[in-house]
Amino acid sequence: xxxxxxxxxxxxxxxxxxxxxxxxxxxxxxxxxxxxxxxxxxxxxxxxxxxxxxxxxxxxxxxxxxxxxxxxxxxxxxxxxxxxxxxxxxxxxxxxxxxxxxxxxxxxxxxxxxxxxxxxxxxxxxxxxxxxxxxxxxxxxxxxxxxxxxxxxxxxxxxxxxxxxxxxxxxxxxxxxxxxxxxxxxxxxxxxxxxxxxxxxxxxxxxxxxxxxxxxxxxxxxxxxxxxxxxxxxxxxxxxxxxxxxxxxxxxxxxxxxxxxxxxxxxxxxxxxxxxxxxxxxxxxxxxxxxxxxxxxxxxxxxxxxxxxxxxxxxxxxxxxxxxxxxxxxxxxxxxxxxxxxxxxxxxxxxxxxxxxxxxxxxxxxxxxxxxxxxxxxxxxxxxxxxxxxxxxxxxxxxxxxxxxxxxxxxxxxxxxxxxxxxxxxxxxxxxxxxxxxxxxxxxxxxxxxxxxxxxxxxxxxxxxxxxxxxxxx
Amino acid sequence: xxxxxxxxxxxxxxxxxxxxxxxxxxxxxxxxxxxxxxxxxxxxxxxxxxxxxxxxxxxxxxxxxxxxxxxxxxxxxxxxxxxxxxxxxxxxxxxxxxxxxxxxxxxxxxxxxxxxxxxxxxxxxxxxxxxxxxxxxxxxxxxxxxxxxxxxxxxxxxxxxxxxxxxxxxxxxxxxxxxxxxxxxxxxxxxxxxxxxxxxxxxxxxxxxxxxxxxxxxxxxxxxxxxxxxxxxxxxxxxxxxxxxxxxxxxxxxxxxxxxxxxxxxxxxxxxxxxxxxxxxxxxxxxxxxxxxxxxxxxxxxxxxxxxxxxxxxxxxxxxxxxxxxxxxxxxxxxxxxxxxxxxxxxxxxxxxxxxxxxxxxxxxxxxxxxxxxxxxxxxxxxxxxxxxxxxxxxxxxxxxxxxxxxxxxxxxxxxxxxxxxxxxxxxxxxxxxxxxxxxxxxxxxxxxxxxxxxxxxxxxxxxxxxxxxxxxx
Numbered sequence: 001x002x003x004x005x006x007x008x009x010x011x012x013x014x015x016x017x018x019x020x021x022x023x024x025x026x027x028x029x030x031x032x033x034x035x036x037x038x039x040x041x042x043x044x045x046x047x048x049x050x051x052x053x054x055x056x057x058x059x060x061x062x063x064x065x066x067x068x069x070x071x072x073x074x075x076x077x078x079x080x081x082x083x084x085x086x087x088x089x090x091x092x093x094x095x096x097x098x099x100x101x102x103x104x105x106x107x108x109x110x111x112x113x114x115x116x117x118x119x120x121x122x123x124x125x126x127x128x129x130x131x132x133x134x135x136x137x138x139x140x141x142x143x144x145x146x147x148x149x150x151x152x153x154x155x156x157x158x159x160x161x162x163x164x165x166x167x168x169x170x171x172x173x174x175x176x177x178x179x180x181x182x183x184x185x186x187x188x189x190x191x192x193x194x195x196x197x198x199x200x201x202x203x204x205x206x207x208x209x210x211x212x213x214x215x216x217x218x219x220x221x222x223x224x225x226x227x228x229x230x231x232x233x234x235x236x237x238x239x240x241x242x243x244x245x246x247x248x249x250x251x252x253x254x255x256x257x258x259x260x261x262x263x264x265x266x267x268x269x270x271x272x273x274x275x276x277x278x279x280x281x282x283x284x285x286x287x288x289x290x291x292x293x294x295x296x297x298x299x300x301x302x303x304x305x306x307x308x309x310x311x312x313x314x315x316x317x318x319x320x321x322x323x324x325x326x327x328x329x330x331x332x333x334x335x336x337x338x339x340x341x342x343x344x345x346x347x348x349x350x351x352x353x354x355x356x357x358x359x360x361x362x363x364x365x366x367x368x369x370x371x372x373x374x375x376x377x378x379x380x381x382x383x384x385x386x387x388x389x390x391x392x393x394x395x396x397x398x399x400x401x402x403x404x405x406x407x408x409x410x411x412x413x414x415x416x417x418x419x420x421x422x423x424x425x426x427x428x429x430x431x432x433x434x435x436x437x438x439x440x441x442x443x444x445x446x447x448x449x450x451x452x453x454x455x456x457x458x459x460x461x462x463x464x465x466x467x468x469x470x471x472x473x474x
Numbered sequence: 475x476x477x478x479x480x481x482x483x484x485x486x487x488x489x490x491x492x493x494x495x496x497x498x499x500x501x502x503x504x505x506x507x508x509x510x511x512x513x514x515x516x517x518x519x520x521x522x523x524x525x526x527x528x529x530x531x532x533x534x535x536x537x538x539x540x541x542x543x544x545x546x547x548x549x550x551x552x553x554x555x556x557x558x559x560x561x562x563x564x565x566x567x568x569x570x571x572x573x574x575x576x577x578x579x580x581x582x583x584x585x586x587x588x589x590x591x592x593x594x595x596x597x598x599x600x601x602x603x604x605x606x607x608x609x610x611x612x613x614x615x616x617x618x619x620x621x622x623x624x625x626x627x628x629x630x631x632x633x634x635x636x637x638x639x640x641x642x643x644x645x646x647x648x649x650x651x652x653x654x655x656x657x658x659x660x661x662x663x664x665x666x667x668x669x670x671x672x673x674x675x676x677x678x679x680x681x682x683x684x685x686x687x688x689x690x691x692x693x694x695x696x697x698x699x700x701x702x703x704x705x706x707x708x709x710x711x712x713x714x715x716x717x718x719x720x721x722x723x724x725x726x727x728x729x730x731x732x733x734x735x736x737x738x739x740x741x742x743x744x745x746x747x748x749x750x751x752x753x754x755x756x757x758x759x760x761x762x763x764x765x766x767x768x769x770x771x772x773x774x775x776x777x778x779x780x781x782x783x784x785x786x787x788x789x790x791x792x793x794x795x796x797x798x799x800x801x802x803x804x805x806x807x808x809x810x811x812x813x814x815x816x817x818x819x820x821x822x823x824x825x826x827x828x829x830x831x832x833x834x835x836x837x838x839x840x841x842x843x844x845x846x847x848x849x850x851x852x853x854x855x856x857x858x859x860x861x862x863x864x865x866x867x868x869x870x871x872x873x874x875x876x877x878x879x880x881x882x883x884x885x886x887x888x889x890x891x892x893x894x895x896x897x898x899x900x901x902x903x904x905x906x907x908x909x910x911x912x913x914x915x916x917x918x919x920x921x922x923x924x925x926x927x928x929x930x931x932x933x934x935x936x937x938x939x940x941x942x943x944x945x946x947x948x
Contacts, residue, residue, distance in 0.1 A: 119835035200900035229732030258703030361593035426674035458932030
């Protein structure tokens, strides 16, 4: 392998384009065919499941080790060329777009599970391991990794967007699941944060600073993750409600009573209609909760019975629950296919998907106001959500090529985001900021946004790490 | 009230002492008798439950609002005078000492519970509210705040040291309990981090950056905290073991099996002897686990029976458990008085207390090696710990005025800290770094320590916020 030049001087007199050309030339020399510049590959690496315009990087490098990532970052740092980490490309807010060009580091080949410490309920993985791959790998240990955003995302990407999903109400989010990280910093150093102890008071919590930073402070290359024992028993089922308010109120009561529900998901009547079409469920088209309980045999029975009583109190039910794995799998596969089920309602449309999160006492009001807004706009827009956390998603089915329809949808997302913030919530519970939610950062964080900028400037003074994400230009 | 001068210029030509005098003069003018400079009060504000030398501040200001804290910080920033936040003074590693002099901000009068949102299981408090005060305040809501470091610390102080305690194995640490913060930054701005949503992916996790920062990045003045429902049923009890290894192995198995134990505490035979003297318990003087289970009536019975079986497997038992509140209270009061029980073993001695945390699979080895070290040194040093997290404390009973005994104890703490780090653990699980653990930061964090320094420099360029804590001088 040729040595990398290390003097920073020769970058001085070049403009941006020349800098990118020089960096890509060095990377091509170093990584040969693993540094790709074909249009198709570049576009695929700017593409996400998003309504945002594709902004491809100038090159894609397939890294295989942390040291290689550090080499790539050093080259980019030297030429002040943007670095965009790429995992599975399943993010929803334009996180992998390259608005200023630059180099996409594809981490999908870094997909080794490095160690599993069953006795300590932890493991160490490379950033390109996906959540399903990890769960397959550890199945025989009796352990599982609970965080489940739906898509089979990479664990590095999930950490970077602070992902969560259906199990978060019981097991927390990536903020809770990550014990430690290996990071390549903006100047190409390799650092390790956190460790394998279950807790520590030894200094700043860098782990949680990098979790959710969307690659804007460094590239995550390895993760130490907390695992959980597979529950002895699982039960689950569906519970219809006459309206969204009564379903939300049942959720609130369930949480307030401390029922340790593992999943509690709301699908509104439009979403149920989509699921019936796409997943052939045959459910009544009314707001419905999908639930799952984890525990001992006696425990899950007790939880199911307690929930039945709560549902009845709010006019819902009957709660039909089953412990047979095949029934549960069918149900949760349908839940995870909600995106495609939404699309089945209007196959010619695109989906503009967004998420917000509010205090649970405001959930019913926030969903009601959003439904009212959907009706007023005449949108077809199913709602589905991790309502145990106060988090819900709206999928607006639109013709994205119609500028007026696109503009109206953007305005709708804006009203929804501000509504959630005004209720003491957040403009994104789990999708992240990326490009799509930047404009709400000032409203949500106020003066604290300047502290975020100070941290960004301290760790990435030249703004090479995934620029144009999270922090709006000031 | 007189206006505060805001031009930074007049601080330029003064040396450190003059700067402090000028700052204190301005604070006296602004805060009158609430700015105190008596020797006794200053010494009390440098004093902690610690073996470290008392280093009193130059003045103590009793703040009553966030705006007052901001005023104090602005005066100190202007004169580049250190600011040391003070809550209850229960920290163990010299966090409230003033090695470079400066102004101690006493937050104990900021002790209002500002709101309790029972439906959302959260509340907002001023930083000077203590954990016991909060729990008294919310008792009738059916909720409780679980984090329990033993001492009746202020919640601001607990957040600053990332405190935890006996319940952390079930309910997490302050990292998990804090939803949002109000912070006065080093330049006297007031920012709000986080919010009331149960989760968010909207930008950098500033909340967890300030939790555990020990006042070195800003002063916490208000906290939004997560509460939990009081469990329907609680059972608890004690379980003796023939040796520490078998007790540790029973703990490991309990955790691996996913038994949702609320407390699982190890007291070694020396600690039990102290508790028998101090709290008149009459327990067999052998390594013993104190346990507590939270859940439904059926759930806690099931958990207790499962634990009994595990204990028996490792040669422990009988596990004697009871659900009567008075029996449990007696037991946990004794556990919380472990510090004084240790002292009862050698009333003329001082206590040098330290804590480490290791992966649970290394717990038995780490305790065994530490016991061996204690024996070799001829120390009297009870061990007690939150072993469900792999966290344990050693209280060395020493004559701190004997330089040789002090030196030997310091060397012992050093060996213990490095042993924990070498096992993949941390030099402090819950006490924090303060002054006492700074020398282990480089060994534990490596290159990541430079990232911590960069964050510190970005948020506090003049090093006025609690200087001389966490980060060793480079």
